[in-house]
Amino acid sequence: MASTPTTGSPSSGKSPAARPKITINGVVREFTPGEMILQVANAGGVDIPQYCYHDGLSIVASCRICLAEVWAPNPRNNNALEPLMGGKLMPTCQTACTDGMVVYTDSPKSVANQKAVMEYLLINHPLDCPVCDQAGECTLQDFSYEYGRGVSRFEEQKVKQPKKDLGTHVYLYSDRCIMCTRCVRFTREVSGTSELLVAGRGNKEEIDVFPGIALDNELSANVVDLCPVGALLDKDFLFAQRVWFLKSTPSIDGITASGDNIFIEHNEGRVYRIKPRTNAAVNKWWITDEVRYGWKHVQSEARLRSPMRRMHGVLAESDYSRAYDDAIAGIDGAVRNGKRLAVVVSPMLSCEEAYLLGTLARAIDPKAVLAIGPVPVKGEDKTFPPGDANGFRMYAEKAPNARGVRRVLEAIGGSGSVQSYEQLLKTLGHGTGASDVGAVLLTGNYPSAWATDELMGALGGKFVTLIDTLGSSLVDAAGVVLPGATWMEKAGSFENARNMIQHFEQAIPVVEMAKSEGQIAMDLAAHREGKRAAAYNAAETRRAMAAAHATLSVFITDVSMPMTGSLAEADMQVVEL
Ligand code: SF4
Ligand code: FES
Known part of the structure; x- marks a missing residue:
């Protein structure tokens, strides 16, 4: 213990500028x-x-x-x-x-x-660390080593408590609970749903749900993050992986407009879970269950894994070189015949990719239509707790970068030049059958099938190059199919619903032969000129964007980079024996 000073030295009286x-x-x-x-x-x-x-x-x-x-x-x-x-x-x-x-x-x-507190907390705690999902990130384990007694004097029977299925995403292993009540306070103070309570007294005290009411709110799995021990467990992660094998990559929500800051936790190229990354200006300490579990398409069996090109009316797997040849021939042919190219940039893509695709389009056809893909909306925005304008916000808009894509395409094409999805359908001839568009470069990257009947009808008679991640009916309409990369498989930046531009890192390798849409755009541009493209680099692309367009200088000055100081590092050190 440091020696105790004999007098205090309040600093407030000495200098008006001094902080206490x-x-x-x-x-x-x-x-x-x-x-x-x-x-x-x-x-x-x-x-x-x-x-x-x-x-x-x-x-x-x-x-x-x-x-x-x-x-x-x-x-x-x-x-x-x-x-x-x-x-x-x-x-x-x-x-x-x-x-x-x-x-x-x-x-x-x-x-x-x-x-004394550690000894008390451990009296009834089971010694099941070897089979507990929390082992390795458990503060009861950590503090037991750092602050505990090292031995137990308790010789009685431990109180046994049941395991409970609390709701869609969460199990409660009651006998591991240390009654910190974080979970109960979360449902009362943040989600505003109050499903959880403390029942019983003394060593029979336990967390429970009210009869007939499941823990089933839109933020429910945050209680798993809050639980300092292994009492509340994520059903989706249960026994899936020991946490010390996981690597954590800072990222941004890639499926809604929230821009929620997250960690993608993965091992050997497979994602195991998503955790919130604290950002007081965006998501505070929380994420929705939608963001936490909405990434499964990344590892879907339906992922497009290889380029394809249509030969004699049949789509067949191809190498990139021949697929690029066909794509360029189809697009250039349409433009030579006096038709326009339409490039549809999905709001699921990054700002950098929007720039590379938009630039490619205007290089091929100076009159190319620049359009933004459909922006899915589900329900209405919600705040938690309900009615608190400063609370955590869940967005109805289910695309991460509609604002960023529009910002970038407008810089390339001019203000007001970017067509919405509805305008694009008309341009493609939906409802009239008349269109001056002969080739369409279409990007998707949505978490599920997204083609509408209107789009399928409007694509008829046009040469379609599809860059997408999941198989769908659009594949059947395409002349060339190029497999894209989900946001977890590449770096870039998204502009969220608060107009904040945030950078995200690549967490896992791209699946099989897939490539980021940014790389595909660079490849196509280089291939047209008989050159080999450089590797796609998000930071370099942002510098090029800012240099080419004054309105894109925000991509140098206003991009939030992830604070990686809080990255989970393995506690274990290898020592020579
Ligand atoms: S957060 Fe975990 S330890 Fe704390 S009261 Fe809830 S279940 Fe028990
Ligand atoms: S009493 Fe202070 S952290 Fe619990």
């Missing part, structure tokens, strides 16, 4: 009035054990592991440092900082409390 300070285990930290000791410690990298506290929930100070010895200057005694509350240990999560305060979580009294 607190000393935690000898580390001096500035704070904003109103902040709790634990919040300042967490922000400043000072370790204090904690279970019930969470930045996004109310403070209940119930687990008692964060208690510490706190001293504060007494203005009635010449600012001499005196123990707060007569020397009682204080919950650092619920005690506001004051200037000159000195906190010890490493004093004998604090350490004794930590050991």
Whole structure:
């Protein structure tokens, strides 16, 4: 323990600019009035054990592991440092900082409390870490090593509690629960659905759902992330993978307009789960179940895996070179015959890919139609808790980059030049049969089949080059099919519904022969000129975009890069024996 100073040094009286300070285990930290000791410690990298506290929930100070010895200057005694509350240990999560305060979580009294709390929490906790999904990311395990006694004095029978199926996505293994109540508070304070409660008293206390009501709200699986132990488990991830094998790549929601910050967790090219990545300006600490589980098309059996070209009326697998030859011949032929090219850029694609596709289109045909693919909308926007305009927002728009695609295509084609999907259908002759378009370069990348009857009808008689990820009826209408890459398989940037442009990284390799749409656009441009394309690089493309169009300079100045400081690193170190 650091030596206890005899007088405090409140900084507020000395300089109007000086911020108040607190000393935690000898580390001096500035704070904003109103902040709790634990919040300042967490922000400043000072370790204090904690279970019930969470930045996004109310403070209940119930687990008692964060208690510490706190001293504060007494203005009635010449600012001499005196123990707060007569020397009682204080919950650092619920005690506001004051200037000159000195906190010890490493004093004998604090350490004794930590050991006592750990011993108490472990009394009824089963020793099933080897089969528990939380092992490796469990704070009960971690704090047991760091702050626990190392031995148990408990010789009685542990209380056995049941496993429960709480709802669509979540199991509860009750006997692992340490009653931090984070999950209960989440359903009351964030989702606003209040399905969970604490039932019973003493060592019979357990988490439960109200009779007949399942944990089935749109944010339900966030309770799994909140649970500090392995009590609440994700059905989708159950026994799927040991967490220490997972690599975490920072990314952005690729299926809705939210731009929610996520980690894609994967191993050997397979994705196992999605976790929220904290961003106070976007998704706070949460993601919807839709974002968490809506990525399964990435690993679908229906993925397009190889280029195809139509020969004698039949589509057959091909290499890229011949598929590119056919695509270019078909498009150039239509333009030579006085017809226009229409390029349909899906709102599922990145800004960089929209730029490369739009530039390619105008290089082939200066009068090319630039259009944005259909932007799916489901229901209405919702906020959580309901009615809280500053709460977590779930977007009805189910595409990640409609704004970014439009922004980029308008920079290439001019303001007002970009056709919506409805306008495109008319341009292609839907309803009239008359169209000056002879070739269509069509991109998809939606999580499910997206072709409408109107589109299928309007494509008739035109040369179609399809770049898509999933097999569909569109494949049958195409002259050339090129397999695209989902957002997990490439880097880029999306502009979300808040008009924030955010970069995402490639998490896993592309499936088989698929390529990012950006690479395909570069390949086609180079192939036309008999050259070999460079490798697609999102950052370089953004620089080129900003250099070519003043209106795209935001892609240099305003792209949020993922903060990777919080990337999960393996705790284990290999040591020589
Ligand atoms: S189930 Fe998990 S989150 Fe809920 S009270 Fe128990 S330990 Fe806390
Ligand atoms: S984290 Fe402070 S009492 Fe639980």
